[in-house]
Amino acid sequence: MNTAPQSGHRGGRPAKRALASGSALVLLLSGCGGSPTATAPLAASGGGPTAAEKLYTEVNGMTGQQRRDKLVPLAEKEGTLDLYTSMTSDVADAVLKAFEAQFNVKVSMYRAGSETVLQRVVQEQKAGYQGNDVVETNATELFDLNTEGVLADYDSERRRMVPEAGRQQGWTATRFNLFAPSWNTGLVTPEQAPKTWEDLADPKWDGKLAMEISDSDWYLTLFKYWEKQGKTDEEINKIFEGMASGAKIVKGHTVQGQLLSAGQFSLAASNYSYIVEQAKAKGAPVDYLPFVQPVIARPNGIGLMKTAKHPAAAMLFTDWLLQEGQALLVKQGLTPAIVEGDDPLKDVEIIPIDVEELTKNGDEWNKRYDQVISNGEQVDGN
Numbered sequence: 434m435n436t437a438p439q440s441g442h443r444g445g446r447p448a449k450r451a452l453a454s455g456s457a458l459v460l461l462l463s464g465c466g467g468s469p470t471a472t473a474p475l476a477a478s479g480g481g482p483t484a485a486e487k488l489y490t491e492v493n494g495m496t497g498q499q500r501r502d503k504l505v506p507l508a509e510k511e512g513t514l515d516l517y518t519s520m521t522s523d524v525a526d527a528v529l530k531a532f533e534a535q536f537n538v539k540v541s542m543y544r545a546g547s548e549t550v551l552q553r554v555v556q557e558q559k560a561g562y563q564g565n566d567v568v569e570t571n572a573t574e575l576f577d578l579n580t581e582g583v584l585a586d587y588d589s590e591r592r593r594m595v596p597e598a599g600r601q602q603g604w605t606a607t608r609f610n611l612f613a614p615s616w617n618t619g620l621v622t623p624e625q626a627p628k629t630w631e632d633l634a635d636p637k638w639d640g641k642l643a644m645e646i647s648d649s650d651w652y653l654t655l656f657k658y659w660e661k662q663g664k665t666d667e668e669i670n671k672i673f674e675g676m677a678s679g680a681k682i683v684k685g686h687t688v689q690g691q692l693l694s695a696g697q698f699s700l701a702a703s704n705y706s707y708i709v710e711q712a713k714a715k716g717a718p719v720d721y722l723p724f725v726q727p728v729i730a731r732p733n734g735i736g737l738m739k740t741a742k743h744p745a746a747a748m749l750f751t752d753w754l755l756q757e758g759q760a761l762l763v764k765q766g767l768t769p770a771i772v773e774g775d776d777p778l779k780d781v782e783i784i785p786i787d788v789e790e791l792t793k794n795g796d797e798w799n800k801r802y803d804q805v806i807s808n809g810e811q812v813d814g815n
Contacts, residue, residue, distance in 0.1 A: 483740055485738065485739055485740060485744035489586065492748055493586065493589070496590050497590070501749075504745050504749040504752065507745035508538050509536060509538060510745075511742075511743040512537070513538065513540075513541060513746065514540045514566055514750055515566045515567075515741075516540055516542045516543070516566070517545075517565040518550065519547040519550050520569060522544065523711075524765045527765055532758070538750075547574045550570050551578065554578060563738075566738055566742060567735060567736065567741065568736050569733070569734070569735045570733065571610075571733055572734065572788050573788070573791060573795070575603065576601070576788060576791075579604060580792075583738060584738065587736075587748070589751075591755035594771045598786075599732045599734060599770050599785075605736075605755065606732035606733065606770040607758070607762070607770050608734075608767045608769055609730040609768045610731045610732075611768055612704070612706075612729040612731065613706045614700060614701065614721065614725045615706075615720065616699060617699055617718055618719060620641075628725065633702050634674075638699070638700055639678050640679040642676060642700045642701075643698045643700070644677060644681070644703065645682075645684070645686055645689055645704070646682050646684045646811070648702075650731060650786045650787075651703045651731075652673070652801070653798045654785075654786050656669055657787055658784060659672075673805045676805075677807075678808065679808075682810060684811075686704050687708060691712075693712075693719055694712050707765075710766045711766050726782045728782065729785075730784065732785065734770075735751050759771050
């Protein structure tokens with residue numbers, strides 16, 4: 434894989450909404466039997482490192498079997514792991530089943546779209562409630578959480594094997610979601626299928642192309658790529674306007690894949706390849722191969738909470754997901770962060786999402802992408 438990755442998210446806005454509604458969560462948690470310990474964010478309360486951070490610091494300096502031998506008895510003594518994730522249900526179930534089979538740790542999972550996961554974590558931190566030990570979700574949400582100061586430093590031999598684009602402050606990529614055009618093979622012949630990203634602007638796709646409502650990170654990365662190729666802003670804007678002309682605007686990549694399989698439109702501009710691959714394996718008339726290049730990769734990753742109640746279990750799970758869990762993700766049709774052996778994507782040009790630019794200027798790119806898709810027709814997936 435020559436790169437240095439469920440639902441979308443609109444830059445930094447969800448975190449701000451979540452912080453604003455923290456007081457409401459205090460009432461919610463109290464009503465549900467929760468016991469918030471403060472009204473300020475737990476991880477921002479000052480007074481030096483948390484108990485969880487002290488353990489992380491100690492284990493970060495360990496390697497190999499010594500590290501595993503340190504974590505396993507501590508994690509099994511804790512007995513529980515509270516995981517928040519936006520993995521699809523089938524992937525999450527497979528991961529949890531394998532982890533629980535290997536260790537005597539019971540995983541309590543909250544699974545939702547990435548934006549909802551972000552909001553819940555930030556709200557709980559604002560309410561002073563220790564809800565989760567570890568979070569696994571999209572890059573943009575993880576950047577927001579790291580900005581909020583709730584994620585702890587993590588290091589390991591396996592982290593250092595992750596491509597540079599997936600080694601970020603506060604979190605580490607576990608997998609990459611690959612953006613690729615996909616099509617309904619009952620409506621699009623191999624000859625008609627797009628060969629370049631520019632092909633998506635062909636008027637023949639007017640009214641037949643779907644775009645996802647939150648894909649500003651895909652838009653940003655492709656825009657910057659074309660700039661480097663020598664296209665002017667005017668030329669690039671014209672291509673995107675051509676894509677959006679008469680486009681169906683869908684919320685959620687899973688929904689987009691379902692509607693594509695059902696023939697609600699002929700072509701999806703930027704769905705995740707693994708969603709299409711899973712549908713294809715189940716007999717749906719969809720395809721995305723050969724890849725339109727360059728393939729754009731968004732990292733999905735994992736972060737340890739500074740306030741974790743079960744820090745050893747959180748760190749063991751993170752280590753495991755970057756080691757044994759990588760092969761499991763491959764079996765689920767995902768693109769692992771760590772490639773060992775033959776790389777099936779070695780001849781595919783892959784460029785990572787420009788997460789630094791998205792973090793600095795996410796609101797601007799959100800607005801620009803919203804303007805691009807404003808002339809499309811929003812489709813209800815229900």
